[in-house]
Amino acid sequence: MLESLKQEVLQANLDLVKHGLVILTWGNASGIDRERGLIVIKPSGVKYDELSLESLVVVDLEGKIIEGNNRPSSDTQTHIELYKAFSEIGGISHTHSKYATMYSQACKEIPCLGTTHADHFSGNIPLARFLTDIEIEDGYEKNTGKVIVERFKTLNPKKTPGVLVSGHAPFTWGTNAADSVINAIILERIAEMAMGTYQINPEISELPRYISEKHFLRKHGPDAYYGQKKL
Amino acid sequence: MLESLKQEVLQANLDLVKHGLVILTWGNASGIDRERGLIVIKPSGVKYDELSLESLVVVDLEGKIIEGNNRPSSDTQTHIELYKAFSEIGGISHTHSKYATMYSQACKEIPCLGTTHADHFSGNIPLARFLTDIEIEDGYEKNTGKVIVERFKTLNPKKTPGVLVSGHAPFTWGTNAADSVINAIILERIAEMAMGTYQINPEISELPRYISEKHFLRKHGPDAYYGQKKL
Amino acid sequence: MLESLKQEVLQANLDLVKHGLVILTWGNASGIDRERGLIVIKPSGVKYDELSLESLVVVDLEGKIIEGNNRPSSDTQTHIELYKAFSEIGGISHTHSKYATMYSQACKEIPCLGTTHADHFSGNIPLARFLTDIEIEDGYEKNTGKVIVERFKTLNPKKTPGVLVSGHAPFTWGTNAADSVINAIILERIAEMAMGTYQINPEISELPRYISEKHFLRKHGPDAYYGQKKL
């Protein structure tokens, strides 16, 4: 069942390691089959070099295990909340990548300081608030998803495909698992370059909006001219 | 004698190199056989690519060489003090890894700034004080162990599996040598991310306690649900 | 047509990846055949590991596609403006390399702080200004080239083979595509070391001019004695 989705999710998890975004067991990628309402996700606490197609876990949108002999990622309920709220997305990555995690721990959004950011994320990289103690008791991982969704009340998750969770780490998403990994790579680089930019010039302002919009639109707008035409 | 322990200690020493925690001869890992009261440790000053099972040294808890043709690590007396005081531990790693050493040299404890830290270390990464000149004359390495133990008077070495030594570098430990290496990897990453977090936001506070406790307990508490069930 | 130029441009694009200056599709290298007035450039948005000689695009100095089935790099008009204005150059590289991009985003020129800089770039690494909104509407990439050329009104592009574009990233050039990659490597390292130098000593002054000139001239002057004699 879901063989090609499993293949894609397996590859996405391995790519998180390959691109230096996770060490040990610190991250997980998932993908969703929207028609069947089924999610394929990394098993909890399993090392990346021990992952196989069989080790992946299939859950439904209630979190019920449909297939697999392992427990799913402890962050599964967070993934589910995002899939429920963001109907356009097909894959999610969660990492503790260095620089995005530093910004999460520092509880700072990342303003758009350059065209690298503008090419991929519209506006600030948003920061989801801390959970309250009641929210944690009530369901830590589910409510982590809910505070992310709360932060996106006025944002478009397609244009801003990622978030920093206060005191924790980033989540990114995309059209599929592979795309969520690409966005994790991009977010990490944006975070590192933002930190360095402020070190060089603590007074720097955001990129003028007419430039950031131009960059976002030349890549993602209706008249985008970046890349090759999709036929 | 102690073949499997030797194999484990050899691998742990090589893993310190593989994970970028030591260069040249700057570190050592050991393991203990609690029943026999014997420690296997790296020989002093030998390059990692020249290590073999035969080159390892077996010492007892008095530091007496029981087997081996080499001098044991110059830090052996520190390892012995830790094994004596922390009866639950089975392995120790000592490195001069970059970021943990920077914190040691800066004489600063590392507060818990995020869930990455909370997942693995309960509370601050503690800092052991400088030795006095009398303590150094009396036995530098032994007393290094003693000031670490002194710092843990009110701490649980199982929940806080590592320490920074003022002006020197970190020691980590675990259930065995391999586990002490994992904790060395984690400590290094926590240190690097703490430094960056303060760079981004010098005013940041510690993670709220109800979040750090949740994270520690979901991984290490009686009802831990991270990872696969051990059967 | 232009087989050896294509080979050189292909290699230059791959070298940008090899030297860690680009990830994803974030950069492009080109070369020019001055006699025919034809430029070979990377296709837009194509991954580096999918590049081939056939995938490269040949354009003339008006930007008209002369050969190739792909769209040329979206930055092609910038390359063209530089080739038109700087008649001595034969190749151009554009990257979003980390440290040069941080300086671009910080809108700071890089003063000459040491002999590493002086050996390769005469004077500051210059910063081209932001485009106005009218310039962006009128032709974003073409006008990016024009503001670079504007910044070089009083500079010699042979002695200062690169530039930072405000809020964007660096461009470098050279006698050919390979040489422009070398200058991208050098600029990146100069930027990283300048940032660190200011961190260590925020009050540091530029290298005394009699030293920077000595270094530039021993490598590039009429009596240069660095390297082997070209026969």
Added chain:
Amino acid sequence: MLESLKQEVLQANLDLVKHGLVILTWGNASGIDRERGLIVIKPSGVKYDELSLESLVVVDLEGKIIEGNNRPSSDTQTHIELYKAFSEIGGISHTHSKYATMYSQACKEIPCLGTTHADHFSGNIPLARFLTDIEIEDGYEKNTGKVIVERFKTLNPKKTPGVLVSGHAPFTWGTNAADSVINAIILERIAEMAMGTYQINPEISELPRYISEKHFLRKHGPDAYYGQKKL
């Protein structure tokens, strides 16, 4: 002639690359045969992957080429001044390694902040002053050697096997070329960790002298007990 010395110098130059201390052609290692008064050194401006035993240059202590078809390193006169003044040394490395160069450009000595430093360098990493314009005209490379020697008037080059040159980069030395490379690796790591230590705690003091002396002596003193006994 001098085959084993050539082999050693070739390997040392390659090791500078392997350990990330040089890129492009930014560094050189040499070794001396004290009995014959001959130095083997890297040729100027030749890429490391094009080096061979035959490409190395043999010069005498006047700088006269005794063997080889290439020009020797442009820094040869600096090496010669050091060999003349420091009779105990057998090899020299010059790099533009990142962190040691940052300190050189920042014109700051590196105080002893921890045992990693104390294990290998006695006291500060010294800084040689800028040359005057007259000294540069009179012989830039020779006088670079002379200002290093001047800085060591009250220092012991065996105990402090390296220096930072103001506005330029480090030189290290040792009993032979390989040993000078080891000291270049150590200096680079000490510089990086010093920079980070000050970032974490700008008020930190030097390591207490009774600790730094203990560390230096346990490794290099008459009763050294680090490493294996040399028979």
